[in-house]
Amino acid sequence: MSLLVVEEITKAYGGLRALDRVSLKIERGVVKGLIGPNGAGKSTLFHLISGIERPDSGKIYFKDREITSLQSHEISALGIGRTFQTVQTLGNMTAVENIMAGMHLRLKGNLLTSGLWLPWIGKAEKAALKEAKEILDLLGLLGRWKSPASQLPLGKQRLLELGRALAMNPELILLDEPASGLTSAEAEQLKERIHQFKKGGMTFFIV
Incomplete structure (x- = not known):
């Protein structure tokens, strides 16, 4: 049984069709990448999987349960965590x-x-x-640990956002361009951490 199944997902914004009958499967314990040019609908797909938006048609399953119409907090509770293309740490909090x-x-x-x-x-x-x-x-x-998130360098904020997703104890983490804006050293550190958690059985789907 695949951990995540996307079946014939379509999403349009006015006359622009961001996703057109997209289907894919993610198995447990893998690091899977999604590659495409800007505007190809990658982040839109993540929004649909995580419940931030709804597809116009198609279905999404997680652990063999349909989650297409669930709210984002319900999907998080089932075991899907995510980060965003733009870092979204809680800057005024440590x-x-x-x-x-x-x-x-x-x-x-x-x-x-x-x-x-x-x-x-x-x-x-x-x-x-x-x-x-x-x-x-x-x-x-x-x-x-006591530093405000806003005072951390970008690379450490990316790691912190990953940590916040890990804190939900998810089975699947969606990472939306996690290395964007990082130095090569910071990107390598992030890569090492991802593979470290993969060895522990976690699944990653990365744009």
Whole structure:
């Protein structure tokens, strides 16, 4: 069973057809690339997979479940994370707070079901902070955990955005031009991190 299946997806904006009956499959545990010129519809496809937009026709399946009409937060909760072509870190928040924001969907249910048992909530928050620091450590960002995201160099912001996606504990991560604007050294570092997580069983679909 393929992890992600896109069947005959079409999306038009007025008279411009961005995607025309696109079909593809992504298997588990791979790093798959999507290549094409600017304006070819690559980011549009990612918007459709992640629920930001809806296709005009066609269907999308994740883990054999149709997700075509689901909201973006529902798709995230099922196990699809993503980054964007333009870095979208939470600039006024620290690096560790950005990672913890990525945990929000996963932790919110646990925190809410705890009711007013405040000691338990405190333990959950401490555990989340510990996990967030571990993710930063894997990305080589632990030394900047208290730094506002806006003060990090672009390459580290890209890594931080990847970390926020990882914090949702996804099975599939969509990376939209993750090396855009990076130096060759930063791009190599990002590549190493992606392959590191792939070895752990994660799947990547990259523009």
